[in-house]
Amino acid sequence: MSWAAIIGQPLAVRLLRHAVTTGKVAHAYLFSGPQGVGKRTVALELAKALNCLSPQPDGSACDTCAACRKITASSPVHPDLAVVAPDGRFIKTDQVRELQSDMYARPNEGRFRVAVIDGADRMNAESGNRLLKLLEEPPAYAVLILLTHNLSGVLPTVISRCQVVNFTPLSPDDVAHAVLAQTGIESGAARLAASLSGGSIGRALALAQDAGVAQRRDETSDLLQRLHELDDFDLLGRGEALEKQKEHLDDWLELLTVWLRDALLMAQTGSEQLLINMDRLAVVRSLARAFGPGNLLTMLTAVTDARGQLQRNANVRLVVDVLLLRLREAAALEMIASL
Numbered sequence: 496m497s498w499a500a501i502i503g504q505p506l507a508v509r510l511l512r513h514a515v516t517t518g519k520v521a522h523a524y525l526f527s528g529p530q531g532v533g534k535r536t537v538a539l540e541l542a543k544a545l546n547c548l549s550p551q552p553d554g555s556a557c558d559t560c561a562a563c564r565k566i567t568a569s570s571p572v573h574p575d576l577a578v579v580a581p582d583g584r585f586i587k588t589d590q591v592r593e594l595q596s597d598m599y600a601r602p603n604e605g606r607f608r609v610a611v612i613d614g615a616d617r618m619n620a621e622s623g624n625r626l627l628k629l630l631e632e633p634p635a636y637a638v639l640i641l642l643t644h645n646l647s648g649v650l651p652t653v654i655s656r657c658q659v660v661n662f663t664p665l666s667p668d669d670v671a672h673a674v675l676a677q678t679g680i681e682s683g684a685a686r687l688a689a690s691l692s693g694g695s696i697g698r699a700l701a702l703a704q705d706a707g708v709a710q711r712r713d714e715t716s717d718l719l720q721r722l723h724e725l726d727d728f729d730l731l732g733r734g735e736a737l738e739k740q741k742e743h744l745d746d747w748l749e750l751l752t753v754w755l756r757d758a759l760l761m762a763q764t765g766s767e768q769l770l771i772n773m774d775r776l777a778v779v780r781s782l783a784r785a786f787g788p789g790n791l792l793t794m795l796t797a798v799t800d801a802r803g804q805l806q807r808n809a810n811v812r813l814v815v816d817v818l819l820l821r822l823r824e825a826a827a828l829e830m831i832a833s834l
């Protein structure tokens with residue numbers, strides 16, 4: 496792994512790489528962005544670049560020296576690198592106290608003492624104040640890298656002492672690429688997991704290994720294909736079942752979106768290139784034929800409305816029932832049109 500191998504985050508990588516090559520590394524960075532987009536990976540890459548025994552002219556670590564290997568070990572064993580994460584709900588005062596004594600000691604083997612503090616938003620008043628002291632008077636060789644997916648939870652005084660580096664959600668292509676590289680699952684499944692992941696590699700990897708996702712994908716396509724056959728009783732039964740599995744509701748809505756989007760693309764362009772459900776071409780084609788672009792758009796709008804209502808904490812059962820009725824109505828319109 497080197498800077499070039501990091502997926503996404505070109506701005507963060509360019510900034511940090513430039514700092515390393517010009518010798519202008521800040522004493523404290525705050526990496527802010529969603530979970531699973533590479534903050535920790537980039538922090539460890541920076542730690543490597545700073546302490547590599549044969550650094551490359553472009554600011555990359557060599558990846559083969561003893562220092563690099565100690566940092567890339569599954570749990571880093573380099574004596575000049577500390578990785579701190581919440582112990583329970585918070586990063587505790589004792590953890591920061593230990594970090595303080597580590598950071599004020601001269602480096603053992605490398606040029607820098609590097610600390611990665613994962614969960615900078617999860618400090619209590621005392622541990623936060625101790626960290627602040629360290630940020631106010633860092634030793635010359637100290638580099639602190641704070642990570643957070645909740646910037647509003649980080650003490651403003653801590654933020655003001657750090658250079659904030661923003662991490663963005665990854666594109667579905669980037670996520671699919673990472674899932675393929677790390678799991679070796681087939682590309683259709685990787686693309687599906689990526690599209691459901693909200694731009695997070697961590698979530699995509701979990702989804703790729705979740706057999707329930709594949710099952711829910713089949714259930715949603717089956718529902719769409721049978722919509723016009725369902726009577727009120729069937730629909731309300733579906734609504735009840737969905738309400739009982741609230742934890743999967745977001746996935747379910749995203750899966751519906753993905754099917755409808757694929758069918759719309761197919762109906763409008765006839766092309767397979769951009770489909771997510773590439774491994775289910777026959778289903779996508781049949782949905783495209785059954786509904787046509789106008790009704791697919793109406794159905795997509797209905798799903799988007801439902802998601803918005805759920806985000807505003809509307810009654811789950813009501814939202815789901817209305818969504819199912821709207822989907823069936825659009826499906827039935829197409830049936831009437833084709834008579």
Ligand SMILES: [Zn+2]
Nearest residue numbers: 547557560563
């Ligand atoms: Zn190295």
